[in-house]
Every structure is written in structure tokens, then in C-alpha cells.
Amino acid sequence: MTSKVNGNMDEWVRAPPPPGTFCQRFGNVIYNPEENSILGRTPKRWGIMLTFYMVFYAVLTFLFALCMGGLYLSLEKTQPTYLLEDSLIGANPGVTHRPMPEDPMLHIKVGNSSFHQQYIQELDEFFEDYKNEDWWLKNKNCTSKDNYGFPDSPCIFVKINRIIGWKPDFYNVTALPEDIPEDLAEFIHNENPSEQNQVWISCEEEKANETHMEYPWGRGLRASFYPFSILKGYRSPLVAVKLTPPVNRVVTIRCRAWAHNIIYNKSLKEPSGYTRVQLYIEDNTAEDTTEPHT
8 A cells, every 4th residue: 555645655564463472373383374374385385295296206116116126137046146256255265163152162061061052052953954964864973962972072063154156176186285184185095086076174283182083974075065056955064073172271173174276374363264163171070181192
């Protein structure tokens, strides 16, 4: 509205409405009857915004599903896309053992089964998946029937970590490495020629030679288990090592896998090609008079 005073045009501006109480102002924010708005937007503007975001996220969902579908179709169902040297884990398999408790040392106390019962339970659970394997069922020693040798002569089980597609390059019986243990070399030469293509396992005590060792399941992982697979029902092969160490002292056993393409690095910082086992059999009823086994 305008008015003319002394020949000048003045514009009259409508005064703002009274501010009102806090509850009134807050109520107007939620719903303003004068503007017919909810939270500052009219129903029409709310409809436009919701329609935009629905279309926007529908397109994003479609593109994401399209990308995931293409990725899934490009994956192999029987093996990873990247193998061996092209993968993050490389082509040099690690060597490990069971049982493998949180404490790095296997502590056994003669006369107190609670110390070794945890190891027996771990092995029972581990071998649950092997109960249908013919080669495992043939074993008579180092099984649940004899409590895996615990407590006097516990068994450890050495295995190679699975790298899909990895196949060992076996040593030729006529060209064994110079540092291979004599007892293992003799075992290989006496093995049936049809069974000489194996990944051989040798174990030795690090600081002394006072632990008697037996290999009731044999000393190698046969060629028929390779290459490693992820097919349903495949179980990694194992070598059982029965240990009879002196009591009341800590012994460290190093078990090594032998093949051309298993890199051996003795360093404790970056070990490869072997696994270490610390074992302590505590027997308070007997003095340690153990003589080295021959």
C-alpha cells in the first residue's frame, strides 16, 4: 500500500506478526496453517523431493546390482580368480601343526588330565571332518582311541597350508638335497618307487637330540593329494609325529617340509618351510634321568 504526502510517494510495509510464545513458534515449524507447509515445505514440494530421491536410489541400486552380477559371473566357482604368484598369499605354502593352542607351548602334567584334555578335545574337533577319509581310518596309532598319545608320548600333526592350485615339485630320489636328515634319506630310499613322489616331513629337536620321534602314519604327503583343491569333501593331508621327550624340561621341535618349491627360511622373524613346537612334560613324581634315544 502506498500514500502520497507532500507530493512524495511513501511505501507502507506490513509489520511482521508478533513473535508469539516458544510453543507457538515451534508449532509453526511443524505445521504452518498460513502457508500450508509441514517442516517448511508444502505437500507438493515434499512429493517432488521424495520422488526425486526414490528415482535416484532406485538407479543406484540397479547399477550396484548390475556391477555385482557382472562380478559374480566372472568368478570361478572351483578356484579363486588369482592363483599362486598372482595372489596375495603367493606360491610358497606355510607349514603348521595341530594341536595349536593359544599358548605356544604344549604343557602336559603327568597325573593331571586337565592339562592335556584341551589338546585332545581340539584334535577330536579337528578330525571330525576326516572320519570319512579311507587313509585316515586305516591309522592305528595317534588317534582318539589312544588319546593321541597323551600324556606320555603326545602326537602332533604336521600339515601344509592350502594354496589352491599349488602342486609340489618333488625331490628326485637320486638327487636329494645335501642337508636332508640321514634317517629321512634312508627312509626315502627304502620306500616303494611308486610312493617316492611325496612332500617329505622331518622333525628334529633344536638344541639337543633327546626326544624320541616316530612317524606312525608315514613320513610324507602323497602326490595324490595335489594340487590343492576347494572341492567339497577335500581334506588336507597330515603327517603324525609321535614325540617322547625328556620330562621336566622344555624342548623345541622343528618340523620341516621338503620339496623344491617350498622355500625354507630358518629365521624366526620371517620363517617359512617349517613349524616349531614347544613341549613341556611336567612329572613331579620322577627325577629327570632321561638318556638320549639312539
